[in-house]
Amino acid sequence: MKRFVKxxxxxxxxxxxxxxxxxxxxxxxxxxxxxxxxxVYVTPDRSTVNLSVITRxxxxxxxxxxxxxxxxxxxxxISSAGISSEDIQTYDYGISQDYHWKDDEKxxxxxxxxxxxxVTVADVEKAGGIIDVAIQNGATGVDSLSFNYEDEPAAVKxxxxxxxxxAKAIARESVETAGAKLGKVLIMEEQSGNLPSYMSxxxxxxLSQTWGGAAVYSDMADSSTPFSTGKKExxxxxxxxxxxx
Numbered sequence: 001m002k003r004f005v006k007x008x009x010x011x012x013x014x015x016x017x018x019x020x021x022x023x024x025x026x027x028x029x030x031x032x033x034x035x036x037x038x039x040v041y042v043t044p045d046r047s048t049v050n051l052s053v054i055t056r057x058x059x060x061x062x063x064x065x066x067x068x069x070x071x072x073x074x075x076x077x078i079s080s081a082g083i084s085s086e087d088i089q090t091y092d093y094g095i096s097q098d099y100h101w102k103d104d105e106k107x108x109x110x111x112x113x114x115x116x117x118x119v120t121v122a123d124v125e126k127a128g129g130i131i132d133v134a135i136q137n138g139a140t141g142v143d144s145l146s147f148n149y150e151d152e153p154a155a156v157k158x159x160x161x162x163x164x165x166x167a168k169a170i171a172r173e174s175v176e177t178a179g180a181k182l183g184k185v186l187i188m189e190e191q192s193g194n195l196p197s198y199m200s201x202x203x204x205x206x207l208s209q210t211w212g213g214a215a216v217y218s219d220m221a222d223s224s225t226p227f228s229t230g231k232k233e234x235x236x237x238x239x240x241x242x243x244x245x
Contacts (some may be wrong), residue, residue, distance in 0.1 A: 030244035031186060032175060036167025038159040040234045044147030047127040047229075050091075051134050052116045052141040060095065060111040067113040070138035075117075077137040081130055083119060092116040116143060128225035147229045159236040160190070167240045175244060183243030191237040 053071045057063035078088060093116070098109040119134075121127045124147060131142055149155060168182075175182045 029186075030180075031241050032171055032182075032244060033187075033239065033241045034167050034171045034174070035237060035239050036163045036165070036170060038162025038164075038166060038236045038238075040155045040159040040162070041231045042149040042152075042155050042234060044124055044149050044229045044232055045122075046148045046150050047121045047124045047227075048144075048146045048148065049119045049121060049127060049130055049134075050116060050143040050145070051119060051131075051139045052114060052143050053138060054112065054114045054140045056098070056110040056112050058110050060097075060113075063111045063113045064095070067115055071115050071117075073137045074134050074139050077133045078119060078130060081133050082126070083121065083130065087120040087122070089118045090115065091118050124227070124229050128227055131225050145227070147232065149232055149234075152234065155234040156236060159234045160238070163190075163236045163238045164188075164240070167238050171240070171242050175242075181245040183245045185240055186243055187239075187241040189239045191239075 051074070053067055053074060055063050055067040055070065057066060075088065079085065092114070094114050096112050096114075098112055099106050100109065101107070119130060121130055127145065131145075135142075172182050
């Protein structure tokens with residue numbers, strides 16, 4: 001029995017040795033691994049505004065009706081301001097009932113209806129005007145504001161090329177200093193990310209709210225909400241393993 005077990009162990013060791021000899025493992029070669037980074041800065045040319053209309057009423061039907069009428073007024077104003085229906089999307093709608101606890105009992109209050117829309121503004125200069133128009137016609141909140149760059153894939157491509165050039169320059173400098181020569185690329189890995197180095201900044205706090213009027217305000221000439229879009233950083237990092245010759 002012992003002889004049988006010993007034979008199995010010897011066979012396993014020989015098989016492992018033969019397998020190792022047949023592998024082309026880059027770790028057995030002379031290599032150098034470096035990281036390169038490429039950054040491209042772009043000016044955002046599109047903005048996305050998320051707006052909300054929230055209404056409350058003791059009667060659920062009245063809350064729904066008021067919300068629907070207000071949202072229709074907001075949509076009409078935004079459309080009159082030059083926003084296409086294709087650039088307006090409802091992304092959330094909800095109905096809930098307010099409540100509070102009293103003497104260990106849940107006491108229900110008014111119904112709350114919320115309707116939220118996403119508005120894509122092709123001209124970032126008009127984002128502030130769109131917000132003003134929406135607020136003036138009944139929108140109760142600006143949930144978020146973001147700036148984007150439409151041709152981002154092209155910017156990523158430029159950043160990638162810069163990252164590869166940067167990695168190659170670092171590798172060549174290091175290898176030549178050591179008295180060797182740079183060979184072919186063996187392994188390349190990429191890390192990419194859009195690093196927002198800008199802030200959406202409201203420089204005026206003069207948004208006005210019109211609750212009762214049914215008039216539609218679509219004149220954006222005197223917009224009171226300017227923004228600073230700043231720059232957006234597109235960054236790509238590559239890790240490259242080169243063969244040494």
